[in-house]
Amino acid sequence: MTAAAPIWPVAEVVIFDCDSTLSAVEGIDELARLTGKEAHVAALTKRAMDGEIALERVYDHRLDSSNPTRAQVNFIRDFYRENVIADAADVIAALRELGVAVFIISGGLIEPVRDFGIWLHVPREHIFAVDMQYDQLSGEWWRYWEHPGGKNPHANYLAVDSNPLTGTGGKNLLIDRIRARHPGRALLVGDGLSDLEASGHVDLFVGFGGAVYRQRVAAESPVYINAPHLAPVLPLALGKLADVTPWRRLFSSGVRRVVRGEVVFRERKMKERLLQAVGRKSG
Numbered sequence: 001m002t003a004a005a006p007i008w009p010v011a012e013v014v015i016f017d018c019d020s021t022l023s024a025v026e027g028i029d030e031l032a033r034l035t036g037k038e039a040h041v042a043a044l045t046k047r048a049m050d051g052e053i054a055l056e057r058v059y060d061h062r063l064d065s066s067n068p069t070r071a072q073v074n075f076i077r078d079f080y081r082e083n084v085i086a087d088a089a090d091v092i093a094a095l096r097e098l099g100v101a102v103f104i105i106s107g108g109l110i111e112p113v114r115d116f117g118i119w120l121h122v123p124r125e126h127i128f129a130v131d132m133q134y135d136q137l138s139g140e141w142w143r144y145w146e147h148p149g150g151k152n153p154h155a156n157y158l159a160v161d162s163n164p165l166t167g168t169g170g171k172n173l174l175i176d177r178i179r180a181r182h183p184g185r186a187l188l189v190g191d192g193l194s195d196l197e198a199s200g201h202v203d204l205f206v207g208f209g210g211a212v213y214r215q216r217v218a219a220e221s222p223v224y225i226n227a228p229h230l231a232p233v234l235p236l237a238l239g240k241l242a243d244v245t246p247w248r249r250l251f252s253s254g255v256r257r258v259v260r261g262e263v264v265f266r267e268r269k270m271k272e273r274l275l276q277a278v279g280r281k282s283g
Contacts, residue, residue: 008239008277012184014095015175015202018106018113018129020191020211022088022120023080024228027108030079032066041065049192050214059107059166063132070134070155076112081119085210087250091230092120094247098238101182102126105174107165107194128174131161171198187237189230196220206236222270227262229253236263239277255280 019026032041044058095102104117106129113129134155164170171194179186179201188195188202191209196217199205207214207221210228218224225232231254234242242251255278257263258271265271275281 008235008274009185009203010239010241011100011187011203011237013101013103013178013182013186014233014237015103015105015178015186015188016092017190017192017195017208018080018104018116019108021189021195021208022085022104022230023116024083024085024211025079027076027080027112028062028066030076031068031072032062034072034075035066035068037066049194049212051193051216054168059130060160063160073109073111073132076109077115080112080116084116084120085228085230087229087231087253089120090247090250091233092122094234094242094250095237096121098242098244098247100237103178104128105165105171106130107170128165130163130165133161168194169197171195172201175201187233189225189233191217193217204236206233218264220266221264222266224264225257225262226264227257229257229262232257232263235274235278239274240279243278 016022026042026045029038029042029045032038041062044053044062047053048058092102102122103126104113104122106113108129110129110131114124114127117127118124160166164173175186175188175198185204186202187204187206188198189206189208190196190198191207191212191214193214193216196205196207199222205222207217207224208230209218209224209226210230213226218226223236231250234247234251234254235258236254244251255275258275259280263271
């Protein structure tokens with residue numbers, strides 16, 4: 001008698017980071033590029049994402065340095081779309097159609113992150129990021145007839161609202177809140193140290209290096225995607241259950257990347273168990 005394939009645990013919730021995960025760019029760094037502060041702000045972002053300095057020490061400083069306008073913040077919405085990870089939309093569509101609750105938790109700014117997430121068909125109420133205030137007395141504020149929707153596009157950044165996502169451990173808190181409302185197995189996908197630090201609050205953390213490689217995240221993630229594709233999330237989240245029409249090609253692409261070693265497992269037995277569960281052999 002042939003032994004039955006092992007059952008791969010199925011996720012009811014999948015949470016994505018946004019910057020350098022669903023999109024290949026860092027929104028706040030791009031704001032700095034628009035204002036000529038790219039090198040300084042990018043260096044701070046890298047140090048925070050790599051864990052060299054605490055996020056709360058640099059979050060406000062990065063925005064103070066670039067001092068963006070509302071119009072520049074809105075530009076990031078389109079920039080996220082232009083640099084979307086190629087299969088992100090299909091992976092999210094497949095997960096949602098197969099009954100998974102999909103969320104985005106980001107340390108980016110809420111206006112562009114929310115617009116991008118909605119464009120990817122993530123429910124508005126499932127998107128969490130950082131809101132900011134604008135100086136309403138800047139940028140020709142009196143020319144109200146030129147302000148679409150009553151919002152001055154030339155108003156400059158003033159401050160960020162109080163939000164756990166601007167500091168260490170913020171994602172942990174929001175994940176706990178999500179899981180209290182959506183019980184079941186949860187999977188988190190992200191590129192940065194804040195994502196890695198939240199790994200203890202989910203059942204499986206998947207590090208993503210398809211946009212930016214961060215050595216510590218790569219070394220400590222239980223699973224690490226080392227390619228610019230999110231297709232492996234399908235078998236990692238759902239096992240063989242994702243092998244259905246019309247998502248079979250996407251599922252197979254994810255499995256092939258596992259077989260080829262583009263997905264790195266800290267424990268070889270986990271990789272073997274996944275491939276057995278989806279009916280494949282290790283390469």
